[in-house]
Each structure stands twice: as C-alpha cells, then as structure tokens.
Amino acid sequence: MRDTTTRLTTEQQTLVRQVAARLKGEFSGTFSPETVERFVGESRQVLEERAQVTTWLPILIERFARDRLRALARVEGRSDETRPAVLFLCVHNAGRSQMAAGWLRHLAGDAVEVYSGGSEPASEVNRSAVEAMAEVGIDIRTEFPKPWAEEIVRAADVVVTMGCGDACPVYPGKRYEDWELADPAQQPIEVVRGIRDEIRQRVQVLMASLGLSPEG
Numbered sequence: 559m560r561d562t563t564t565r566l567t568t569e570q571q572t573l574v575r576q577v578a579a580r581l582k583g584e585f586s587g588t589f590s591p592e593t594v595e596r597f598v599g600e601s602r603q604v605l606e607e608r609a610q611v612t613t614w615l616p617i618l619i620e621r622f623a624r625d626r627l628r629a630l631a632r633v634e635g636r637s638d639e640t641r642p643a644v645l646f647l648c649v650h651n652a653g654r655s656q657m658a659a660g661w662l663r664h665l666a667g668d669a670v671e672v673y674s675g676g677s678e679p680a681s682e683v684n685r686s687a688v689e690a691m692a693e694v695g696i697d698i699r700t701e702f703p704k705p706w707a708e709e710i711v712r713a714a715d716v717v718v719t720m721g722c723g724d725a726c727p728v729y730p731g732k733r734y735e736d737w738e739l740a741d742p743a744q745q746p747i748e749v750v751r752g753i754r755d756e757i758r759q760r761v762q763v764l765m766a767s768l769g770l771s772p773e774g
Contacts, residue, residue: 565612573616574602581620585627588636597630598623604705610681618702625673629713642768643671645714647726651676651703653684653742654720657754660691660698661761667773670765673714675706677725686750687742694754716764735764 564571578598582591601623602615609615631637644662646655655674662672680703691698711717711727718735719726728734737760742750765772 565606565609566615567612570612570616574598574619577616577620577623581623581627584624585631588631589627594623594627597626601626605702608679608681608703614702618704621702622704622707626707626709628671629673629707630709632713633709639671641669641671642715642770643673643713644716644718644764644768645673645675645706645710646718646720647675647677647706647722648720649676649678649722649725649741650680650684650743651705652680652682653687653750654737654739654753654757655718656683656698656701656703657687657691657742657757658718658720658737658761659701660696661758662765664696665758665761665772666765666770669770669773670768671713673710674701674704675710676703677706677722679703679705684742684750686745686747687754689747690742690750690754693751716768718764 566574578595581598582594585594598619602619605615605618605622606612632639646658648655651674655676659672659674662670683698683701683703688699706727711729716733716735718737720737720739721741739756740753742753
C-alpha cells in the first residue's frame with residue numbers, strides 16, 4: 559500500500575527501502591539496523607521537504623545518509639578514518655560551497671574527506687556554477703543542495719563558512735575559516751568564473767595548511 563504522506567511513488571519508496579537494506583549491510587558491526595533506519599528516514603524527510611523534483615531522491619537520500627553515518631562513525635570512534643575532513647558551508651549550498659568542494663576533491667583526490675551543506679538549501683545547484691566548473695574539467699552536475707548535519711559538523715577538522723553568518727553552526731574548539739566571497743547567484747558567467755578562480759586559490763592555501771599536495 560502506498561504511503562500517502564509522501565510525494566514518492568510506490569517504486570521510489572521501494573528504492574528507499576533498498577537503500578536502507580544496503581546501508582545496514584555496509585554499516586553492519588558499526589551501527590544497529592535501527593540507527594541506520596533512523597538516519598535514512600531523517601535524510602529522506604529533509605531532502606523530500608525541499609525537493610521540487612523527486613525523480614532522483616532515492617539516490618540522493620542514500621548519499622546523504624551514508625555521509626552522515628560515516629561522519630557519526632568518525633565522531634564516535636567507530637571508524638579508523640585518518641584523513642582530514644573539510645566541510646564547506648554557505649546559505650544555499652548551490653554555488654560557493656559546491657565549487658569549493660569540487661575544487662578540493664579535484665585537487666586532493668582521496669587524501670581528504672569533503673562535505674558541503676547550507677543553512678537554507680536551494681532546490682538545485684547554480685547552473686552558472688556548474689558551467690564555470692565544467693570549463694576547468696570539474697563536473698558538479700550530480701551534486702545537490704542539502705542542509706548541514708550536526709554529525710558532519712562535529713566530524714570535520716575544518717569548517718569553512720561562506721556568507722551564512724550566525725546561521726552557520728559553531729562548536730567550541732573546532733577550526734573555522736570564513737571566506738568572504740561574492741555570491742554567484744544570478745551573476746553572469748564572467749563573474750562566476752572570477753569567483754571560481756578565487757575559490758581555487760583559497761582551496762590551495764587550505765590544502766597546504768593541512769599538508770595536502772595536489773594530485774598528479
């Protein structure tokens with residue numbers, strides 16, 4: 559019977575149940591099935607509330623729930639992960655934070671864990687940001703705006719904020735950087751290219767401070 563409280567189709571609901579089953583297997587021995595179910599349910603709720611189009615929601619729910627569970631494992635000492643973790647936060651998680659995350663993944667590869675989030679997530683990534691990053695060979699088309707999650711903030715070694723002000727979470731003792739960058743929203747591509755290039759420079763400085771060398 560279809561759940562009438564959700565916008566997901568019966569097929570999509572089945573896919574979400576399959577997501578929960580996969581994550582239970584992936585995190586078996588780390589978290590109980592009930593914990594995994596809870597994280598999948600919470601991730602579904604927050605993403606579904608903001609989604610204008612639900613087509614890809616099962617995939618996005620899986621990615622978000624997995625990120626949150628990995629972060630929680632790290633926070634609770636249930637993981638042997640030693641790579642530095644960086645979280646980029648802005649208001650909509652649609653432009654600056656997505657470009658920064660794209661640059662760090664591109665330049666540092668698997669040497670770092672990269673997260674991003676927003677205080678008021680948009681419905682999709684800024685198309686000009688996607689275009690500008692594609693020009694330098696970085697594909698962020700499959701990224702999606704999402705809210706910041708407490709366990710990810712706690713797991714991050716560095717939290718980089720970009721214009722979210724008091725809405726960004728603050729935890730005592732954690733390393734924070736605030737990058738003053740223009741918002742690419744509704745800007746022409748020429749302006750977005752300049753923001754993209756400035757973000758690259760800042761990411762390179764951040765990498766150096768973490769002892770990370772560019773790949774290749």
